Amino acid sequence: MTQYSIVKGVFDILPHSQGEEYGWRLSHLWSFVEEVVREVTRAYQFFEVRTPIFEREELFKRSVGEGSDIVTKEMYLLEDKGGRKLALRPEGTAPVMRAFIEKHLDQRAGVQKLFYIGPMFRYERPQSGRYRQHHQFGVESIGGPGPEHDAEVIDLLLELYRRLGLKDLRVQLNSVGDAETRNKYQVALKAFLKPNLENLSEESQARFQNNILRILDSKNKGDRALLEKAPLITDYLSESAKDHFEKVQRLLKGLGLPFNLDPHLVRGLDYYNHTVFEVTAGELGAQNAIGAGGRYDGLIAQLGGADLPAVGFATGLERIIQTMVGQGVALPEAPCPALFMIPLGEDAKERCLTIACRLRHSGIPVEIELTGRKLKSALQLGDQMRASFVAIIGENELAKGRIALKEMEARTEHELSFDDLQPFLIGQKS
Ligand code: HAM
Numbered sequence: 001m002t003q004y005s006i007v008k009g010v011f012d013i014l015p016h017s018q019g020e021e022y023g024w025r026l027s028h029l030w031s032f033v034e035e036v037v038r039e040v041t042r043a044y045q046f047f048e049v050r051t052p053i054f055e056r057e058e059l060f061k062r063s064v065g066e067g068s069d070i071v072t073k074e075m076y077l078l079e080d081k082g083g084r085k086l087a088l089r090p091e092g093t094a095p096v097m098r099a100f101i102e103k104h105l106d107q108r109a110g111v112q113k114l115f116y117i118g119p120m121f122r123y124e125r126p127q128s129g130r131y132r133q134h135h136q137f138g139v140e141s142i143g144g145p146g147p148e149h150d151a152e153v154i155d156l157l158l159e160l161y162r163r164l165g166l167k168d169l170r171v172q173l174n175s176v177g178d179a180e181t182r183n184k185y186q187v188a189l190k191a192f193l194k195p196n197l198e199n200l201s202e203e204s205q206a207r208f209q210n211n212i213l214r215i216l217d218s219k220n221k222g223d224r225a226l227l228e229k230a231p232l233i234t235d236y237l238s239e240s241a242k243d244h245f246e247k248v249q250r251l252l253k254g255l256g257l258p259f260n261l262d263p264h265l266v267r268g269l270d271y272y273n274h275t276v277f278e279v280t281a282g283e284l285g286a287q288n289a290i291g292a293g294g295r296y297d298g299l300i301a302q303l304g305g306a307d308l309p310a311v312g313f314a315t316g317l318e319r320i321i322q323t324m325v326g327q328g329v330a331l332p333e334a335p336c337p338a339l340f341m342i343p344l345g346e347d348a349k350e351r352c353l354t355i356a357c358r359l360r361h362s363g364i365p366v367e368i369e370l371t372g373r374k375l376k377s378a379l380q381l382g383d384q385m386r387a388s389f390v391a392i393i394g395e396n397e398l399a400k401g402r403i404a405l406k407e408m409e410a411r412t413e414h415e416l417s418f419d420d421l422q423p424f425l426i427g428q429k430s
Helices: 020-025 027-044 057-063 069-074 093-102 147-164 179-199 202-210 212-217 221-227 239-254 317-326 346-361 375-384 395-400 418-429
Strands: 054-056 077-079 085-088 112-121 133-142 169-175 273-281 291-295 310-316 339-343 366-368 389-393 402-407 412-417
Touching: 020 317, 027 112, 027 133, 027 147, 027 317, 054 057, 054 093, 057 069, 057 085, 057 093, 093 112, 093 133, 093 310, 133 147, 133 317, 147 169, 147 239, 147 273, 147 291, 147 310, 147 317, 169 239, 179 202, 179 212, 179 221, 202 212, 212 221, 239 273, 273 310, 310 317, 339 346, 339 375, 346 366, 346 389, 346 395, 346 418, 375 389, 389 395, 395 402, 402 418, 412 418
Parallel strands: 339 366, 339 389
Antiparallel strands: 054 085, 077 085, 112 133, 133 310, 169 273, 273 291, 291 310, 389 402, 402 412
């Protein structure tokens, strides 16, 4: 029979690991991270938005940028039966802005603070930390022009990492200024690079034409050497851009958040202005940011909405969980049953099901061995599942209405009536 295998560059998240290197694909770790995300967003008062995983292709062209790698090389495109050109979302900011404008969220008073968690799709060369479907948690704070909002989202991101126990975090910070800044800077960068155009990598030569700022982000060694002497965007900041950037830095210092200035940080999406930042964690190395974001004041107007400023970030859940595993962070245990019941015979099975369901209704995790395996192998299974208590229920127990609970760790026994099971197990939890 045909065996169907998973598509390249994507992965399953399962309750059991198929090997050491897949330890980060365990579903209980993902649930744990998602719960912490929800706790942190609640503390900072960000509220969830869920948008579809596909949008019109045009949305990403207009926002992420026609010349960006994401749009030119990485989008999963499809045409539906109505001839609409769609794209699986490669990122979350543009869809959230589309929903924000379309559903008139701008008419609500105050700054709108939104977050999302979900899969994103990019046709990239798969490697560790880089997948064709990845998951992002992102926030977008819309309507606040002040640097306090930049500092607030950066603090939220680092607080999430802190609560998850991540170490060795480095924040790289830059400002790509406003339109005035970038116009002046592009002229200066062009003048600097033009005499050396032939020495640039092929990719950077192409970017020279259509997206010159992205050359600053080149990983090519030759490009990097050349760029060392290039003019810095931070020397071209307009007065107001400089003021914004200095305030962000002051606020971050006030919050006790260390950062490094990196004047070459420009980010791969076109919508940014002013503050841009990336966070790396020791394990993943400098090439793979664990989270990144920035301010994008012009985007909403560019997509047909009101002229509102905004700032946000997204962080990859794969990269977070890989870093947690790599850094040896104390990870939550996989869920295990409080009670594992082994019925002997058909009557016992029926009785166990009634008891188990009643216990489950009061929130106690219970498992029953219903396949009729031999007692020895059933006990081994209880051990494997790390059940706190195991109970064997046969004719004797049914007749007496009493049960012997084996406490697996302490190797002791407790004899109880069926009715006392629930208060006993609840008492064990607290
Ligand atoms: P981004 O830097 O393209 O920004 O992606 C954000 C994060 O998603 C990255 O730092 C990384 O952790 C994760 N990531 C991206 N691509 C992959 C991949 N192929 N495999 C695994 N993880 C990946 C954005 O998407 C912006 N929308 C962020 C933002 C929100 N800016 C303002 N608001």
